[in-house]
Structures are given as structure tokens and as C-alpha cells.
Amino acid sequence: MRREATEFIGTMTLLVAIVGSGIATSVDGAASTQLFQHAMVVGLVLAGLIVVLLPMSGAHFNPAVTLAIRMAGGIDTRRAWRYVAAQVAGACAGVVIANLLFSQPAVAIGSTVRAGPALWASEVFATAGLVLVILLLVHTERTRLVPAAVGAWIGAAIFFTPSMAFANPAVSISRMLTDTWTAIAPASVPGFVIAQFAGAVAAVIVATWLLPVAIPAATTAVVGNGATPATEGSAATPATSATVPSATVPSATVPSATVPSATDRSTDSSSDQEHL
Secondary structure, three states: OHHHHHHHHHHHHHHHHHHHHHHHHHOOOOOOHHHHHHHHHHHHHHHHHHHHHHHHOOOOOHHHHHHHHHHHOOOHHHHHHHHHHHHHHHHHHHHHHHHHHOOOOOOOOOOOOOOOOHHHHHHHHHHHHHHHHHHHHHHOOOOHHOOOOOHHHHHHHHOOOOOOOOOOHHHHHHHHHHOOOOOOOHHHHHHHHHHHHHHHHHHHHHHHHHHOOOHHHHHHHHOOHHHHEEOOOOOEOOOOOOOOOOOOOOOOOOOOOOOOOOOHHHHHHHHHHHHH
């Protein structure tokens, strides 16, 4: 359960940064200045979280990223569902904390309507770009660039998309619990979530077409321990493919430590099975 706890903590912290920076920046200044400040904070916090928490869980923090990793064969179905549950719960907790930190009601249903073809297309594009950045960097063994690339993409996409690049179903669901600058009305959430998952699926298809060889092998590193993901009810086995990058990589949403030896990976996999 340590990996799921890491996903909970990481996603919770991300939402504190998203909602908190939105409240803080909305106090004064031009709308463009407010948005730029918010984008910078979110991008930097996301990159930092990936760097710090990558070794523990793979630093997904995003159900759309977890779905993409599952489609690419980098994580088993049971763990994917547990990750998604932890991400959504952590995101909701983060919104409540941010509300309380700024003397807002702990829970206030959002009233900001975010709907329409332009915003849905924006979420498809932002999420697809995020997932594609991750998959392509993992596959080409440039995982050290993932934290900076993911943070840069999200920070920029917040600024250049009309939807402000939620790009994360857990973010969309949780932000209906605040009625501050970053709020979203409950009726707008389904459209955003569908668009985000569609973007993730599209990114996997594009990545598979661009790099048709060993996408699943490359993404086994996302599991978080360098081991090939276990099938349901079976023990994990060490990854041996030459395409596996030298470090673990995020969900969605990573520079890494030195790759452990085959013996260490086997030991880590056995230990993970004991904790599950």
C-alpha cells in the first residue's frame, strides 16, 4: 500500500498547489498575470513532486496517465484501479486543505461552468500532449527529462489552452469541491473527464504508431520498481528488455536514480508482493 499512499500524498499536494495558487493569484492583477502566476506555480510543483516521489510509486498523480501506462503494459489492472482510487481521494483531500488554508468553507460546490466543444477539445489536446511527452521520453530512455518536460508542458498548457489544461480526471472531479478561482461546476465535470481519457487513449495510439517497437517493454519502468508488472495473482519478474529505461517514470503525470541490479529488483518485487 505504500505506492498507493504515495499517489494519495502526491496528488493531494498537487491540488493544494492548484487551488491555493488560484486563490492567492486572484486577489489582484490583470487576468493574464494571474493566469501566468498560477501556471508557473503548478508546473514547478508538479515537476518537484515527480522528482521526489518517483522512486516510491512512479509518480502518476493522474488517472489518465495511469490508464495510458496500463494500456502500454506498464502496470497491472489491479494496481491501476488502486492508483486511480488513491489519486481521486488525494485530490479531494487537497482541495479541502487548500480551502481551509485560505479561510474558505471546507467544501463549497463549484459554480464555474466550463463546457463546450472548444474546452473539450482543449482537454483532449492538453491530456494527449502530456501523455505523449511521458511515453516518448520513457521509450527513448530520456527519463531524466520527464520532470522538467511534464512541468513545462502543464505550465504552458494552462496558459495556452482555453480550458486552463486540467488534463487530469482527478483534478476535474476534485475542483468541483471549491467555489474559488479554479472551480468547476459539477455539470461540467463529465465532459472534461471524458475528454481527458480520450486524449490519453489517443496519445497511446500515436506513441505506438511513432515508436512501434517495445512500447510495453519501455513502460514497465513506470511500475515503480524496475520489474515487469505482475499478472493477476502471480509474482513480478525482473525486467530484462534492453528497452527498459534506467529509471522509473511517472504516471500521467522524471529523473531517476541508478537502476538497481537484477537481484535487487527481484528482492524489491518480492517485498512489494508482501505489502500488497
